Amino acid sequence: MTDAPDLRQRLIEAATQLFAESGYDGVGLREIAKRAKANLAMISYHFGGKDGLYEAVLREGFLRCPSKLSQLERPLPDPAAPDARALAIEGLRVHLQSAVMDLQLGLAQDPLDRAFMAVVLRELAEGGPRLEALDREFMKPHFEHLANCLGILRPGLSDEDRVSLGLAVIGPVLACALLPGLFRLRNDGRPFPADGQAFAEFMLDHTLRALGVEGA
Amino acid sequence: MTDAPDLRQRLIEAATQLFAESGYDGVGLREIAKRAKANLAMISYHFGGKDGLYEAVLREGFLRCPSKLSQLERPLPDPAAPDARALAIEGLRVHLQSAVMDLQLGLAQDPLDRAFMAVVLRELAEGGPRLEALDREFMKPHFEHLANCLGILRPGLSDEDRVSLGLAVIGPVLACALLPGLFRLRNDGRPFPADGQAFAEFMLDHTLRALGVEGA
DNA sequence: GTCTATAGGCTGATAGAC
DNA sequence: GTCTATCAGCCTATAGAC
Numbered sequence: 355m356t357d358a359p360d361l362r363q364r365l366i367e368a369a370t371q372l373f374a375e376s377g378y379d380g381v382g383l384r385e386i387a388k389r390a391k392a393n394l395a396m397i398s399y400h401f402g403g404k405d406g407l408y409e410a411v412l413r414e415g416f417l418r419c420p421s422k423l424s425q426l427e428r429p430l431p432d433p434a435a436p437d438a439r440a441l442a443i444e445g446l447r448v449h450l451q452s453a454v455m456d457l458q459l460g461l462a463q464d465p466l467d468r469a470f471m472a473v474v475l476r477e478l479a480e481g482g483p484r485l486e487a488l489d490r491e492f493m494k495p496h497f498e499h500l501a502n503c504l505g506i507l508r509p510g511l512s513d514e515d516r517v518s519l520g521l522a523v524i525g526p527v528l529a530c531a532l533l534p535g536l537f538r539l540r541n542d543g544r545p546f547p548a549d550g551q552a553f554a555e556f557m558l559d560h561t562l563r564a565l566g567v568e569g570a
Numbered sequence: 571m572t573d574a575p576d577l578r579q580r581l582i583e584a585a586t587q588l589f590a591e592s593g594y595d596g597v598g599l600r601e602i603a604k605r606a607k608a609n610l611a612m613i614s615y616h617f618g619g620k621d622g623l624y625e626a627v628l629r630e631g632f633l634r635c636p637s638k639l640s641q642l643e644r645p646l647p648d649p650a651a652p653d654a655r656a657l658a659i660e661g662l663r664v665h666l667q668s669a670v671m672d673l674q675l676g677l678a679q680d681p682l683d684r685a686f687m688a689v690v691l692r693e694l695a696e697g698g699p700r701l702e703a704l705d706r707e708f709m710k711p712h713f714e715h716l717a718n719c720l721g722i723l724r725p726g727l728s729d730e731d732r733v734s735l736g737l738a739v740i741g742p743v744l745a746c747a748l749l750p751g752l753f754r755l756r757n758d759g760r761p762f763p764a765d766g767q768a769f770a771e772f773m774l775d776h777t778l779r780a781l782g783v784e785g786a
Numbered sequence: 787g788t789c790t791a792t793a794g795g796c797t798g799a800t801a802g803a804c
Numbered sequence: 805g806t807c808t809a810t811c812a813g814c815c816t817a818t819a820g821a822c
Contacts, residue, residue, distance in 0.1 A: 598814075598816085599815080599816065599817090600815085600816095610816090613816090613817095614817060614818070619817070620815095620816065
């Protein structure tokens with residue numbers, strides 16, 4: 355991991371960790387080079403500059419993560435099917451578990467993946483120019499799957515209310531990922547959630563109760 | 571506003587806006603001085619340095635906001651009262667409306683207040699050394715009020731589940747405040763929520779359904 | 787209190803030897 | 805591909821005139 359074979363990879367790993375900790379403006383290239391046990395000039399040579407390195411961090415992260423993202427199968431419920439509601443409920447469960455996994459709330463073992471997700475969340479929060487690409491890559495698939503399931507379980511909402519409902523379901527997971535320090539405080543210093551699976555189940559149960567659906 | 575009487579105030583206002591936009595490391599003192607129409611040296615003179623200016627931004631924000639925070643009265647429900655459940659429901663409503671207001675999701679008119687809350691949220695997300703103070707000042711009162719209400723409506727939860735339940739209620743509001751750009755995308759470019767009051771009511775209704783309580 | 791001028795250090799980037 | 809040495813520019817901070 356830290357002793358990756360080639361320099362390029364070491365630089366990307368070091369940069370991912372440091373950007374995750376301190377943000378783009380908070381780290382210098384010298385520090386990154388030092389952590390990667392590489393020479394400063396190698397950053398310009400391999401990536402063309404700090405911006406190029408940052409983009410490489412995101413690009414390589416994209417390439418590395420999709421295979422890990424949504425490892426759980428996520429069947430799209432067919433509204434016309436006779437068991438549509440049951441499928442939607444199962445879809446909702448898979449969606450929540452998947453979101454909790456993706457956002458590294460306790461299931462991700464690889465520190466590099468955790469750091470990468472922190473970079474992504476930081477970028478989403480800043481609302482910068484890369485927001486649309488990140489949304490398309492990370493958030494949109496989840497939101498669409500979520501919207502499908504919710505549309506079956508609660509049809510006929512206004513546009514505004516549909517967004518609100520989606521937010522009511524996924525918001526807790528997002529908030530938890532965006533404010534890890536705060537929820538550590540809320541949980542007496544222990545990381546929260548302690549058990550990602552149980553957390554996802556709790557949120558699923560909460561959502562199903564709100565939707566007036568009997569839990570599967 | 572931008573033309574505040576004294577220089578000190580102008581510096582704090584300029585710094586609040588710029589720190590909100592670009593973060594602590596993302597802005598230079600020159601830029602802050604320029605926006606405040608002040609001389610660079612005045613920052614050291616009045617605040618002792620960049621760190622002092624940042625702390626002043628937070629301190630003055632604390633002083634300015636509590637009067638605006640929780641403008642709605644927020645009675646603490648008494649679990650022993652005969653109408654405890656009704657009081658808890660009303661408390662929950664007030665809590666959600668208040669949180670939506672505090673987090674500037676559509677109700678805050680003053681751009682300075684909006685910028686200040688952005689600084690606070692940024693600081694909470696970074697998880698820095700000031701996190702505990704910010705939590706105590708901004709989050710804890712809400713969480714405690716929330717916990718009181720939820721404890722009445724749904725007693726006997728485990729510690730972990732109690733945190734989860736609190737997060738299920740307040741998470742959507744937090745997520746929305748932390749990812750304004752993302753939810754603008756989710757809402758076809760329009761800011762979300764369009765109507766903070768309606769948003770709070772939706773979340774209250776959602777929560778009450780989940781808790782199996784008839785809406786007031 | 788406000789300003790100019792500048793110090794001293796760090797930043798990202800690169801030329802050029804190997 | 806990797807390194808050293810160095811550049812020009814920016815950063816924060818401050819000494820000192822007014």
